[in-house]
Amino acid sequence: MPEVLKAPLVVEFPFTRSLGPVQSAFLTGLRERVVLGVRTGDGRVLVPPVEYDPVTAEEIRDLTEVAPTGTVTTWAWNHSPRRGQPLDTPFAWVLVRLDGADTALLHALDAPGPDTVHTGMRVRVRWAAERTGAITDIACFEPYDGDPTSPGDHTGEFEEPVTGIVAPARLDYTYSPGRAQSDYIAALSGRRTVGERCPSCRKVYVPPRGACPTCGVATSEQVEVGPRGTVTTFCIVNIKARNLDIEVPYVYGHIALDGADLALHGRIAGIPNDEVRMGLRVEPVWTEGARYPDHYRPTGEPDADYDTYKELL
Ligand SMILES: [Zn+2]
Incomplete structure (x- = not known):
């Protein structure tokens, strides 16, 4: 049996997006240590804010400040943080309903271990030292046992608002081409091109994928083609x-x-x-x-x- 190949593969690109009025205010607010939500027609406050009411589809622009403290509504422990995650030590992913909000925000909670985290626990924002207008301006949340805080009354008007962000996207994975393409690649190293014939329709696929997409059956008969x-x-x-x-x-x-x-x-x-x-x-x-x-x-x-x-x- 020839070896089935595998290799590390990284696909990455900078994803550039414009923000629109609501996301612009939200991210600019984070830069200024202000958390903004948006108020819907029926008075609920959504954090993170969206531009259209998820129930009525009505456009919503009524920005309102919420507190930097809140309550964990659910969580999951992350035992082994990966590259680019908010903390490099084990932490909890949490949904936090900030005081004054009706919905919860996903972020990281810095806690010593899973036995110190529970639904209903009180937390507060830990701001990043350097803030640029990004969700990472909230470095993480941390446990909080102080008094409830009242939101400020910021309306979302800022000097020099952030209008766009560049979010680096990266997929870092191990790719295996499978048996058929491993054989194909192995043959190429001898400067031969080897496909596989479908036992049903007799078509020869090059490069072979291991199955005939038309007949839906496995292919295994190797056929040298070219050069x-x-x-x-x-x-x-x-x-x-x-x-x-x-x-x-x-x-x-x-x-x-x-x-x-x-x-x-x-x-x-x-x-x-x-x-x-x-x-x-x-x-x-x-x-x-x-x-x-x-x-x-x-x-x-x-x-x-x-x-x-x-x-x-
Ligand atoms: Zn076929």
């Missing part, structure tokens, strides 16, 4: 991607390798861009140490008949 193939369709890329050192413009195409019933994609070079065409016969060009072909180039054969690849478009 030559036919360009089924292509585009000219004029936008330079980050971390990609290919000069634009270049041609990227779908290539049906001989024997395959699915086109894979690759860069096409060794021919002027405006001479690339459907039906062009190509072969892979490998560079030393590469795990997949660098690009495909013309073989010089006559173009393939449209009928031979029309089902692969």
Whole structure:
């Protein structure tokens, strides 16, 4: 049994969003150590605030300040905090209904252990030392045994309001391509392209996914395809991607390798861009140490008949 591969994978990007009037006031308020909610038509106060009443869908803009103290309505203990979470020691995720609010806010509670946390316990905001207009301006909540506090009367008008935020999004995980693609990748290391044939419809999938998406049955019969193939369709890329050192413009195409019933994609070079065409016969060009072909180039054969690849478009 060949080894099933796995590898760490990180997908990350900065997510930029504008805030609108309500979220802008809420986050600017946090920067100024003020927690704002929004009052609905029937007098409830929602924290965190939303722009539309979740019951009536009515637009709501009536900002109102709530207290920085509140009551835990439910919680869960986090034994092993991960990168980017509010605290780097074990803590409780809590829903806190701040004094003056009718709904609860999700945040972290700094507590010595799960036996010190309970529903109904009193907590207060611990402000971050440096605040920028983000939910992280509340560093966390902490247990509080003082008197109830009254909210201030801020109405949400601020100098230099925060109008947008950049939220870094990051997925950090282990990816396993499974048996079929592990075999495919292992074969590529020997510069061979191996697909799998569906036992029902006889189509050869490259790269193989381990099952035929049309018939819904597992595939296991390995079939070597290529190395030559036919360009089924292509585009000219004029936008330079980050971390990609290919000069634009270049041609990227779908290539049906001989024997395959699915086109894979690759860069096409060794021919002027405006001479690339459907039906062009190509072969892979490998560079030393590469795990997949660098690009495909013309073989010089006559173009393939449209009928031979029309089902692969
Ligand atoms: Zn099938």
